[in-house]
Amino acid sequence: MLDFTIILQSLDYLGTFAFGVSGAMVAVRKQMDVFGVVVLAMVTAIGGGTVRDLLLARTPNFWIEDPTYIYLAIIAGLIPFIAYHAVERGLTALIFFDAVGLGAFTVIGAWLGIEAEVAGVAVVVLATLTGIGGGIMRDVLAREVPIVLREEIYASASIVGATVFLFAIRGGLPVDAAAPVTVVLVVVIRMLSHAYEWQLPHPKHTRPRMRE
Amino acid sequence: MLDFTIILQSLDYLGTFAFGVSGAMVAVRKQMDVFGVVVLAMVTAIGGGTVRDLLLARTPNFWIEDPTYIYLAIIAGLIPFIAYHAVERGLTALIFFDAVGLGAFTVIGAWLGIEAEVAGVAVVVLATLTGIGGGIMRDVLAREVPIVLREEIYASASIVGATVFLFAIRGGLPVDAAAPVTVVLVVVIRMLSHAYEWQLPHPKHTRPRMRE
Amino acid sequence: MLDFTIILQSLDYLGTFAFGVSGAMVAVRKQMDVFGVVVLAMVTAIGGGTVRDLLLARTPNFWIEDPTYIYLAIIAGLIPFIAYHAVERGLTALIFFDAVGLGAFTVIGAWLGIEAEVAGVAVVVLATLTGIGGGIMRDVLAREVPIVLREEIYASASIVGATVFLFAIRGGLPVDAAAPVTVVLVVVIRMLSHAYEWQLPHPKHTRPRMRE
Numbered sequence: 001m002l003d004f005t006i007i008l009q010s011l012d013y014l015g016t017f018a019f020g021v022s023g024a025m026v027a028v029r030k031q032m033d034v035f036g037v038v039v040l041a042m043v044t045a046i047g048g049g050t051v052r053d054l055l056l057a058r059t060p061n062f063w064i065e066d067p068t069y070i071y072l073a074i075i076a077g078l079i080p081f082i083a084y085h086a087v088e089r090g091l092t093a094l095i096f097f098d099a100v101g102l103g104a105f106t107v108i109g110a111w112l113g114i115e116a117e118v119a120g121v122a123v124v125v126l127a128t129l130t131g132i133g134g135g136i137m138r139d140v141l142a143r144e145v146p147i148v149l150r151e152e153i154y155a156s157a158s159i160v161g162a163t164v165f166l167f168a169i170r171g172g173l174p175v176d177a178a179a180p181v182t183v184v185l186v187v188v189i190r191m192l193s194h195a196y197e198w199q200l201p202h203p204k205h206t207r208p209r210m211r212e
Numbered sequence: 213m214l215d216f217t218i219i220l221q222s223l224d225y226l227g228t229f230a231f232g233v234s235g236a237m238v239a240v241r242k243q244m245d246v247f248g249v250v251v252l253a254m255v256t257a258i259g260g261g262t263v264r265d266l267l268l269a270r271t272p273n274f275w276i277e278d279p280t281y282i283y284l285a286i287i288a289g290l291i292p293f294i295a296y297h298a299v300e301r302g303l304t305a306l307i308f309f310d311a312v313g314l315g316a317f318t319v320i321g322a323w324l325g326i327e328a329e330v331a332g333v334a335v336v337v338l339a340t341l342t343g344i345g346g347g348i349m350r351d352v353l354a355r356e357v358p359i360v361l362r363e364e365i366y367a368s369a370s371i372v373g374a375t376v377f378l379f380a381i382r383g384g385l386p387v388d389a390a391a392p393v394t395v396v397l398v399v400v401i402r403m404l405s406h407a408y409e410w411q412l413p414h415p416k417h418t419r420p421r422m423r424e
Numbered sequence: 425m426l427d428f429t430i431i432l433q434s435l436d437y438l439g440t441f442a443f444g445v446s447g448a449m450v451a452v453r454k455q456m457d458v459f460g461v462v463v464l465a466m467v468t469a470i471g472g473g474t475v476r477d478l479l480l481a482r483t484p485n486f487w488i489e490d491p492t493y494i495y496l497a498i499i500a501g502l503i504p505f506i507a508y509h510a511v512e513r514g515l516t517a518l519i520f521f522d523a524v525g526l527g528a529f530t531v532i533g534a535w536l537g538i539e540a541e542v543a544g545v546a547v548v549v550l551a552t553l554t555g556i557g558g559g560i561m562r563d564v565l566a567r568e569v570p571i572v573l574r575e576e577i578y579a580s581a582s583i584v585g586a587t588v589f590l591f592a593i594r595g596g597l598p599v600d601a602a603a604p605v606t607v608v609l610v611v612v613i614r615m616l617s618h619a620y621e622w623q624l625p626h627p628k629h630t631r632p633r634m635r636e
Binding site: 240244245246254262266272275283352353355356 | 478479481540542543544545546549560564567568569570579580582625626
Binding site: 055119120122125143146153159202 | 466
């Protein structure tokens with residue numbers, strides 16, 4: 001999909017795989033059948049990039065152009081179906097790969113936005129959407145309030161990464177340098193926030209008094 | 213929408229109507245008002261094809277090009293609103309027409325994918341999305357875990373149909389022959405699985421131990 | 425986005441802001457963190473127009489072309505986060521601005537549909553989708569059955585407005601006259617229905633007997 005670096009392509013495949021496993025884990029916990037598990041894996045893995053490509057009018061989109069993404073998501077989806085507890089025991093590894101995917105997806109989304117010459121704030125929106133869109137769809141389909149809207153520094157890592165990447169490119173840094181630095185930054189923020197349970201501020205004094 | 217056969221066009225209208233009734237039935241059970249019932253009918257009837265047309269960048273999409281689909285969905289939506297129990301008594305007929313719609317939608321989605329010359333696996337994804345996308349949106353709006361992700365051979369019938377259709381076309385079968393055969397195949401799988409309560413395998417040993 | 429009238433543009437910004445506040449109010453009640461609150465504000469404010477632009481293949485879409493919309497939604501989202509109870513006390517004002525936004529969004533959606541020369545019923549669908557799409561997405565993400573599908577004359581105000589606007593334009597009325605009249609009409613219907621708790625008819629006799 002991107003030819004500026006083989007490494008980013010590899011991280012993108014890795015992230016697709018990790019996102020697919022993450023989607024399938026949720027589906028297995030929800031007692032879905034094998035089809036539901038694979039669908040949730042696919043939605044999680046390719047949902048964010050699909051919406052990004054729609055918004056940027058990129059035709060054909062990335063998984064129609066390169067069906068490897070579909071195959072990766074399907075294979076990833078079958079793993080928790082077959083070996084749920086093995087994946088659960090390797091949860092830290094999964095969270096790490098998921099963070100790598102988040103970083104790679106963020107960079108790719110930001111880069112495609114920059115190439116399309118959209119405004120800076122739209123670049124950040126598109127990058128974050130690429131990073132977290134699939135996870136939001138996963139949680140909607142599984143009837144959870146999307147976890148990225150509730151807890152943990154997850155989307156925030158993507159926003160910070162996208163913003164840093166944007167300013168780096170605008171500042172003249174070559175993409176070959178800005179991309180890996182951003183991926184590492186996103187992974188570090190995500191893993192530290194996970195380890196130390198950082199949270200964003202929540203609103204205070206919000207006992208509901210009315211219904212809208 | 214497709215001119216290769218009047219029959220497929222008719223089945224497509226019939227399926228739109230059946231999907232609309234199915235969406236409205238869910239809305240009525242959820243105590244929605246008349247507007248909600250019609251919206252859920254429309255989403256169920258034209259949601260899958262709309263996403264497919266977006267992904268294939270088909271402009272204008274099928275219901276903008278031929279508003280008959282909108283009218284059919286609206287009329288279908290009003291029926292359960294007016295005569296819920298009559299529809300309920302005719303449930304087997306509804307399931308049959310719904311199966312016909314699933315078959316027709318699957319064939320149309322697959323055919324448009326083949327015409328757009330996308331990879332085989334993407335053809336199957338687009339066909340299945342056309343067949344089940346509306347039902348997933350219906351269940352998300354009605355706050356159900358999408359039924360196609362949980363139970364029954366529904367999406368699977370669409371996947372099998374799309375795969376058979378794809379290989380038939382690639383094997384040189386004319387579309388006029390492959391299309392009706394596929395529709396019949398999907399209907400038979402769906403009705404048999406409904407009658408005998410076939411299920412896809414579910415994962416085992418999934419007592420949840422963690423939260424993601 | 426539209427140059428036929430500065431007033432409509434202003435109402436559109438105002439509506440975006442009001443929709444953003446409305447989305448953030450829901451998010452605060454759901455105990456989302458600051459990121460979730462801003463995301464829900466953005467989705468509510470720009471979701472409907474985004475889907476409309478996708479369906480009409482308008483590229484770039486309105487918030488990529490004019491990022492003011494994104495900034496307005498973000499700022500709007502921060503207000504309930506900081507001052508939830510102040511917004512709650514000003515609820516009637518919020519409902520009024522929200523109605524203005526509904527009117528403005530309806531007119532803009534209808535106008536873009538008319539310009540694209542789609543069929544009348546599709547104009548109404550696109551206009552209503554622009555008006556209520558964001559609110560539906562807000563409720564799906566917050567795990568509510570979308571309020572516009574359940575209660576109150578909300579979507580109906582949009583449908584009536586879109587239909588009146590369509591016939592006014594087809595009848596030869598200049599858009600500079602039809603647009604403000606329609607906005608006022610939508611606001612009046614919405615505020616009266618809110619004040620007097622009008623409801624659309626609900627279906628009767630719907631004790632559920634079956635599961636689909």
